[in-house]
Amino acid sequence: MEKPLIRVSSLGLCAARVALSRRPELQPQITPEAQRRMDLGHLIESLRRRELRREGVRVYGPQREVAFGPATGHIDGYLKTPGGPVLWECKSTTSFSLAKWMKEGIPRHIAFQVHAYMEGLSLQLGDAVSSCRIEVVDRTSGEVHSWLYPKDPSVVEAALQRAEFLAGVMEDGTLPEREFEAGSSECKYCPFRSACRPEEAVPEDAATDCLDADGWDGFGDAVQLYLAGQELKEEGEQLASRARETLTDQLRSHAASKARVRGNVVLWSQVETTRFDGKAFQKDRPEIYTEFLKPSTYTRLEIRR
Numbered sequence: 001m002e003k004p005l006i007r008v009s010s011l012g013l014c015a016a017r018v019a020l021s022r023r024p025e026l027q028p029q030i031t032p033e034a035q036r037r038m039d040l041g042h043l044i045e046s047l048r049r050r051e052l053r054r055e056g057v058r059v060y061g062p063q064r065e066v067a068f069g070p071a072t073g074h075i076d077g078y079l080k081t082p083g084g085p086v087l088w089e090c091k092s093t094t095s096f097s098l099a100k101w102m103k104e105g106i107p108r109h110i111a112f113q114v115h116a117y118m119e120g121l122s123l124q125l126g127d128a129v130s131s132c133r134i135e136v137v138d139r140t141s142g143e144v145h146s147w148l149y150p151k152d153p154s155v156v157e158a159a160l161q162r163a164e165f166l167a168g169v170m171e172d173g174t175l176p177e178r179e180f181e182a183g184s185s186e187c188k189y190c191p192f193r194s195a196c197r198p199e200e201a202v203p204e205d206a207a208t209d210c211l212d213a214d215g216w217d218g219f220g221d222a223v224q225l226y227l228a229g230q231e232l233k234e235e236g237e238q239l240a241s242r243a244r245e246t247l248t249d250q251l252r253s254h255a256a257s258k259a260r261v262r263g264n265v266v267l268w269s270q271v272e273t274t275r276f277d278g279k280a281f282q283k284d285r286p287e288i289y290t291e292f293l294k295p296s297t298y299t300r301l302e303i304r305r
């Protein structure tokens with residue numbers, strides 16, 4: 001029997017999530033909000049492609065399908081350079097996710113995705129694609145951050161093993177072990193969370209009036225813990241902000257961009273970014289801008305004193 005195809009974009013996802021996404025009864029409804037987010041991503045990608053064209057940079061092969069072992073996917077495009085073809089991948093995300101990315105490095109699912117594309121595209125073109133230009137548009141500020149990301153054969157190998165593993169899981173049909181903890185961001189934003197962890201789903205008939213929780217096991221303690229955590233977080237942010245002021249003042253007064261202290265190296269640099277001008281976009285294309293400014297609903301946990 002032929003192995004089922006895996007989407008390249010799902011290589012870094014939890015195997016349980018990939019397996020659950022194949023169950024017909026669990027197909028998530030695409031809400032208008034989700035559809036708008038996807039459309040917005042495509043719109044930003046095409047605007048960025050147009051901006052590059054104005055700068056004299058042409059993106060070839062948009063949405064070209066490439067194969068990688070049992071996986072398949074569509075690239076955003078590639079650039080022709082004197083050093084050979086370079087994969088072009090355009091993402092858009094919030095400032096929060098981008099800050100996490102800058103701090104922790106490229107997320108695993110994106111590393112797998114671009115390595116699979118580089119490898120698949122090399123085979124198609126018959127010319128080695130040895131790097132990827134990743135551009136991330138910050139949807140909050142409109143800035144564009146760009147990296148040239150070299151191909152690492154060990155990541156290609158890991159991605160290929162992952163693709164084979166996921167294909168095996170799909171063929172087997174059983175639900176693999178959960179790969180993430182309930183509190184992880186992967187689980188928090190997983191559309192199959194209630195199927196994976198039915199014990200945590202909010203019942204549709206949950207009472208909306210305020211119940212007395214005095215006798216609930218551990219509930220009061222958890223509230224105190226949550227509030228203490230929030231206070232620590234605020235205090236930590238203030239401490240870090242004050243420390244940042246001291247560090248930049250000292251580096252400036254010593255005319256230094258790098259300093260070593262107690263085994264730590266403090267680096268201070270000017271980061272150059274290209275800004276996606278959201279205000280100009282709003283002015284020039286008000287009809288499209290307004291179309292994407294629809295109200296959305298979300299859930300949140302809040303404690304009021």
Ligand code: SF4
Pocket residue numbers: 014015016017018020178179180181186187188190191192193196197
């Ligand atoms: S809720 Fe978490 S563990 Fe479960 S399928 Fe989703 S990502 Fe995987």
